[in-house]
Amino acid sequence: MLNNLRPYLGRITDPIASRIKVNPNYVTLAGFIIALVAAYTFAVKNLFLGGLLIALSGFMDIIDGAIARGNSKATKFGGFLDSTLDRFSDAFILVGITYGGFIGWLTGMLALHASLSVSYVRARAEGEGVPCSVGVAERAERLLILMLGAFLGSVLGGFIMEIAVILVIVLGYFTVVQRIYYSWKMMFCG
Ligand SMILES: CC(C)CCC[C@@H](C)CCC[C@@H](C)CCC[C@@H](C)CCOC[C@@H](COP(=O)(O)OP(=O)(O)OC[C@H]1O[C@@H](n2ccc(N)nc2=O)[C@H](O)[C@@H]1O)OCC[C@H](C)CCC[C@H](C)CCC[C@H](C)CCCC(C)C
Numbered sequence: 001m002l003n004n005l006r007p008y009l010g011r012i013t014d015p016i017a018s019r020i021k022v023n024p025n026y027v028t029l030a031g032f033i034i035a036l037v038a039a040y041t042f043a044v045k046n047l048f049l050g051g052l053l054i055a056l057s058g059f060m061d062i063i064d065g066a067i068a069r070g071n072s073k074a075t076k077f078g079g080f081l082d083s084t085l086d087r088f089s090d091a092f093i094l095v096g097i098t099y100g101g102f103i104g105w106l107t108g109m110l111a112l113h114a115s116l117s118v119s120y121v122r123a124r125a126e127g128e129g130v131p132c133s134v135g136v137a138e139r140a141e142r143l144l145i146l147m148l149g150a151f152l153g154s155v156l157g158g159f160i161m162e163i164a165v166i167l168v169i170v171l172g173y174f175t176v177v178q179r180i181y182y183s184w185k186m187m188f189c190g
């Protein structure tokens with residue numbers, strides 16, 4: 001859903017990013033490292049800082065592509081690295097939230113499965129030549145839900161974090177169904 005904002009966001013990021021002369025792969029790597037720190041922060045039960053670090057990691061995920069495109073340095077490997085490290089970031093953030101005791105192991109496992117399945121279905125569809133950036137809980141939405149859950153949870157209590165993760169599970173599996181249906185339509189109906 002939020003992917004529809006890309007053209008508008010690009011008008012903000014692209015002029016800035018084209019002035020940033022750094023290898024975009026390093027920015028992608030930095031975003032992953034920040035996500036690891038976010039996971040640790042959740043593990044030691046600091047929700048607010050964890051939410052901030054999700055935002056910073058997400059910001060890195062926004063600007064890495066902008067820097068690549070703005071400096072004509074977009075590469076296949078960069079796109080591969082971006083997508084791959086996103087999976088690791090998503091997973092470790094959920095591991096940190098689980099380890100921190102904000103959710104039970106089953107909730108954590110279901111959130112992990114739902115999140116990774118959304119991305120897998122898209123990647124598998126793309127392998128068959130079907131672009132599949134559809135659904136209500138793409139990565140941006142999932143991260144934003146966890147970020148908001150962390151900020152609100154730091155004020156109202158850790159139970160808010162569990163509500164946010166359950167929302168990621170429900171919307172994540174719904175997005176999987178959306179993407180499977182969309183892929184089926186595109187593969188059979190063209
Ligand atoms: C005080 C600090 C600790 C915290 C402060 C942090 C703040 C500065 C952050 C504020 C922004 C934050 C709220 C944003 C969080 C949103 C985040 C959770 C969403 C992340 O979604 C991911 C995003 C990018 O997706 P992709 O990775 O798929 O896209 P690209 O990277 O652009 O393209 C990939 C493509 O590029 C090439 N490539 C990539 C990497 C590489 N190494 N080499 C490459 O070649 C290759 O071709 C790849 O295929 O998804 C975007 C979806 C949507 C538009 C996100 C919008 C969410 C949000 C509501 C918008 C917030 C706007 C924000 C307030 C303004 C940001 C400021 C601006 C300067 C960035």
Ligand SMILES: O=P([O-])([O-])O[C@@H]1[C@@H](O)[C@H](O)[C@@H](O)[C@H](O)[C@@H]1O
Nearest residue numbers: 082083086118119122138139140
């Ligand atoms: O939205 P989602 O499908 O779960 O996850 C997305 C991946 O499918 C895509 O390959 C990548 O470029 C995006 O940055 C995001 O990680």
Ligand SMILES: [Mg+2]
Nearest residue numbers: 061064065082
């Ligand atoms: Mg990116």
Ligand SMILES: [Mg+2]
Nearest residue numbers: 061082083086
């Ligand atoms: Mg990404």
